Amino acid sequence: xxxxxxxxxMDATGTSLLxxxxxNIGVKxxxxxxxxxxxxxxRSRISSQVIVVFLITSLKEIEKLAERRFYLxxxxxxxxxRKDFDALMPKALSLRPRFITSVNNGFDEVCAxxxxxxxxxxxx
Amino acid sequence: xxxxxxxxxxxxxxxxxxxxxxxxxxxxxVADSLTEGRxxxxxxxxxxxxxxxxxxxxxxxxxIADFKNSDSEPEVIIVTAEGKAEGAKMAFDYGAWDYILxxxxxxxxxxxxxxxLEIRASKKALKISSSTVFDRAEIIGNSPKLKMSLNxxxxxxxxxxxxxxxxQTGTGKELMAQTIHKNSNRKDGNFVVVDCAALPEQxxxxxxxxxxxxxxxxxxxxxxxxxxxxxxxxxFLDEIxxxxxxxxxxFLRVLQERSFKPVGGTKDIQSDFRLICATNRDLDEMSxxxxxxxxxxxxxxxxxxxxxxxxxxxxxxRDLTLYYIHRLCKRYGYEAxxxxxEFLDALEAYxxxxxxxxxxxxxxxxxxxxxxxxxxxxxxxxNQIRLEALKFSIGNQxxxxxxxxxxxxxxxxxxxxxxxxxxFSPIKPLKQVKEYTANVTEERYLIELLKQSENNLDTASKLxxxxxxxxxxxxxxxxxxx
Numbered sequence: 001x002x003x004x005x006x007x008x009x010m011d012a013t014g015t016s017l018l019x020x021x022x023x024n025i026g027v028k029x030x031x032x033x034x035x036x037x038x039x040x041x042x043r044s045r046i047s048s049q050v051i052v053v054f055l056i057t058s059l060k061e062i063e064k065l066a067e068r069r070f071y072l073x074x075x076x077x078x079x080x081x082r083k084d085f086d087a088l089m090p091k092a093l094s095l096r097p098r099f100i101t102s103v104n105n106g107f108d109e110v111c112a113x114x115x116x117x118x119x120x121x122x123x124x
Numbered sequence: 125x126x127x128x129x130x131x132x133x134x135x136x137x138x139x140x141x142x143x144x145x146x147x148x149x150x151x152x153x154v155a156d157s158l159t160e161g162r163x164x165x166x167x168x169x170x171x172x173x174x175x176x177x178x179x180x181x182x183x184x185x186x187x188i189a190d191f192k193n194s195d196s197e198p199e200v201i202i203v204t205a206e207g208k209a210e211g212a213k214m215a216f217d218y219g220a221w222d223y224i225l226x227x228x229x230x231x232x233x234x235x236x237x238x239x240x241l242e243i244r245a246s247k248k249a250l251k252i253s254s255s256t257v258f259d260r261a262e263i264i265g266n267s268p269k270l271k272m273s274l275n276x277x278x279x280x281x282x283x284x285x286x287x288x289x290x291x292q293t294g295t296g297k298e299l300m301a302q303t304i305h306k307n308s309n310r311k312d313g314n315f316v317v318v319d320c321a322a323l324p325e326q327x328x329x330x331x332x333x334x335x336x337x338x339x340x341x342x343x344x345x346x347x348x349x350x351x352x353x354x355x356x357x358x359x360f361l362d363e364i365x366x367x368x369x370x371x372x373x374x375f376l377r378v379l380q381e382r383s384f385k386p387v388g389g390t391k392d393i394q395s396d397f398r399l400i401c402a403t404n405r406d407l408d409e410m411s412x413x414x415x416x417x418x419x420x421x422x423x424x425x426x427x428x429x430x431x432x433x434x435x436x437x438x439x440x441x442r443d444l445t446l447y448y449i450h451r452l453c454k455r456y457g458y459e460a461x462x463x464x465x466e467f468l469d470a471l472e473a474y475x476x477x478x479x480x481x482x483x484x485x486x487x488x489x490x491x492x493x494x495x496x497x498x499x500x501x502x503x504x505x506x507n508q509i510r511l512e513a514l515k516f517s518i519g520n521q522x523x524x525x526x527x528x529x530x531x532x533x534x535x536x537x538x539x540x541x542x543x544x545x546x547x548f549s550p551i552k553p554l555k556q557v558k559e560y561t562a563n564v565t566e567e568r569y570l571i572e573l574l575k576q577s578e579n580n581l582d583t584a585s586k587l588x589x590x591x592x593x594x595x596x597x598x599x600x601x602x603x604x605x606x
Contacts, residue, residue: 043456043492070455074481076322086348093314093353096298098322099331104345112324120321 001121002048003029003114004075006038007055013082014055017107021053024111025118029053035064042071051076051117053110055103057083062091069095076117078110126171126241127196130154131161132203133180137226141174141203144233158182162190169196172240175220177204177211185211188218199240203228235578261303263296264447265440269432273300280427281307286379288364288424289402291431294481297402298362300431305358310398313357316350321363328371330387333378339388351384354397364424365405365416372417379423399424434476434483438589441472444480448487449500461491463500465594470502472589473516474509514562567602574604 003021007014010033021029032038038052052075056062077097081088085102092100099113128150130141138154145152153168155161158181161173173191175184188200199221204211212223221243222236246268258278263270280287281304289297298317305315323331330339334349351359361367367375378384379399383392401424410416434441445468453460467490476482486506493504502510547557569588577583585592599605 070451073485076319089353090314093316096302096315096317098317098319102345102347105347106342106344108342109327112327113322116324117322 001118002045002050003027003053004032004038004041004045004050005029005053005055006032006035008057008061009033013103017053017055017080017110020107020111021114024108025114035061035068039068039071042073042075049121051078051114053078053080053114055080055082056088056092059084059088059091062088062095066091066094078113080107080110126150126244127168128152128172128174128237129161129164129168129170129198130174131156131158131179131184132174132176133157133178134176137176137203141233144230145237148234148237150237156180158184158187161187165191165194170194170198171196171244172237173198173200174203175200177202177206185214185218188215188220192219199244201236201240231578235583239582258307259303261306262299263303264444265437266443267432267437267440270437270440273429273431276427276429277304278307280304280429283427284308284310284398285426286399286401286424287427287429288407289400289429289431290407291404292433292477292479293404294479295431295433296480297404297431298360300429301358301360301362301400301402304400305360305398308358308398310357313355314353315358315360316354316397317360317362318350319362321366325368325371328368329374332371332375333384334386334389334393336386336388339386343388346386349384349386351378351395351397352393355395357397359397359399361399361401361424363403364401365403365407365410369415369417372420376417376420376423379420434479438472441483442468442591444483445471445487448484449491452488452491456491456495458491458495459498461498461500464502465591465597466502467500467505469590469594470505470509470513473513475512514558566598567604570598570602570604574599 003025005014005018005021007017010031014031018029018031021027030041032041042050052072054065054077056065056079072095077095079092079095079097079100080103081092081100082103085104089100098117099110101109128145130138130152132138132141132154133156135156138156142152142154153164153170155164158179161175164170165173175187175191177184184202184204188202191198191200200219201222201224202211202215202220203224203226205226215223221240224232224236258274258281260274263274277300287301287304289300291297302315305311318332320328330343330347330349332349332351334347334352335343337343337346374384378395382396383394385392407416407421407425411418411421445463449463450460471483471486478485486509489506490500490504497504502513547560573584573588577587581592581595584590585595588595590598
């Protein structure tokens with residue numbers, strides 16, 4: 001099962017997230033920057049079991065993603081909101097994520113959810 | 125049970141039809157003239173009318189519309205001794221369902237009755253569903269099982285009661301839940317998904333109910349739970365069978381009181397949400413094994429919708445194919461592709477253990493297999509599907525799992541295929557041998573199909589799940605006369 005992490009650009013938060021995944025899950029995730037890049041990658045992942053972690057900053061990003069929801073197929077979506085959690089969360093829920101959290105909560109919970117999803121997949 | 129009116133001036137015919145259908149449990153009423161038939165029609169609602177053509181007080185053909193337009197809108201079957209093509213055409217133009225020539229067999233009458241009542245039942249179901257304004261969004265198909273689920277979903281959408289969606293993996297439980305939400309009066313509220321299988325046990329409670337800052341190690345901030353976020357909207361608990369027992373107890377309380385305490389909190393928080401749950405597990409069995417609380421099961425199962433697996437809705441595969449070709453081609457910026465009949469045959473023959481989810485990814489792979497191609501061919505499909513199609517065509521166990529199929533009754537001996545020596549000395553490529561067996565099987569299948577459907581193309585089409593046009597082309601291909 002592949003983990004894809006999408007963010008606008010690499011910064012300290014993004015690096016921490018990738019490190020946390022690598023350290024806690026023991027797999028190297030695939031990074032994409034921007035939705036176009038992400039959609040292009042998804043075209044080559046048809047029928048693959050993927051978990052997509054979105055590091056989201058703005059409402060605009062969520063809206064763009066909602067327009068392209070079809071690209072996500074059956075991917076397991078995890079959303080991490082960088083800021084304005086209460087304002088962005090209702091809109092982010094429309095993407096039907098498996099887990100949604102704020103960057104302020106750290107990445108331990110995200111990693112726990114990732115582990116559980118991978119475990120479920122392996123148990124199938 | 126149906127109400128059937130038999131109008132014929134010949135007492136022997138009336139007797140014969142009555143005998144034929146007497147043991148079917150229907151209510152049979154006879155009339156010897158149009159006048160008597162009309163009087164009976166005015167006092168009773170009939171589902172089906174057998175109508176003679178030459179009656180002492182008029183032509184049955186001219187009375188068809190009159191009967192069809194009565195309140196109960198019965199189906200009409202014309203029974204006549206005059207086998208004129210014009211008469212049959214006129215009967216069908218006036219809306220008769222069937223046209224039976226005298227003398228007829230019991231089987232003909234029974235079959236025509238069965239078909240007419242089936243079509244009547246489906247018309248009724250359609251009427252019920254169309255009278256309900258229910259936007260089915262991306263739920264494609266009109267098979268009876270899917271329609272039943274949709275009708276129930278429409279009822280659910282009109283109420284606030286809890287709904288339990290069950291069905292195999294990939295049958296579209298989340299899509300159905302979302303469709304119910306979008307058709308409900310909570311559509312302006314949030315549709316909040318909680319995937320109980322994805323959440324580690326230690327996280328479930330705080331995700332559902334939220335937590336106060338400092339409630340546990342790592343709780344550096346307070347947060348609202350998803351139950352609160354579903355206020356005025358719908359809470360969808362996916363894979364509810366995975367909810368830990370400790371949380372089941374707490375959640376039962378939430379359902380009873382519509383309030384809860386965040387982890388570490390002391391104050392009750394109200395949330396007015398509608399609950400939809402989904403699972404592919406047997407919650408009754410889990411409850412017997414004390415893995416799922418029975419009291420919670422009762423609470424969440426006010427409505428229960430069982431989503432049918434795709435293999436039980438094979439008639440929807442054509443519509444699904446058209447829909448997803450259009451949608452996927454649009455997404456990838458291609459011209460809408462056509463498909464050859466064999467492509468659809470292969471899709472229809474496969475059992476789809478992964479249901480719609482598997483179907484969509486298969487279509488996507490097929491479309492991307494050759495982006496330049498104007499049409500889709502079976503060789504764009506995964507080998508597994510083509511193999512299943514081949515197995516089906518040689519009458520293996522696939523047939524027995526097809527609901528309604530009569531092929532399983534076909535003696536296996538009639539389907540054995542003698543392979544000519546030419547295929548083996550010298551040995552020919554496997555593809556060629558496969559093609560040979562497939563062709564022989566196809567031909568034998570068609571012959572048996574026509575036999576079992578008594579040369580009736582409608583029946584043959586239904587039994588084989590092939591479109592009539594495809595059936596015609598196959599009959600032509602093998603020069604099989606009906």
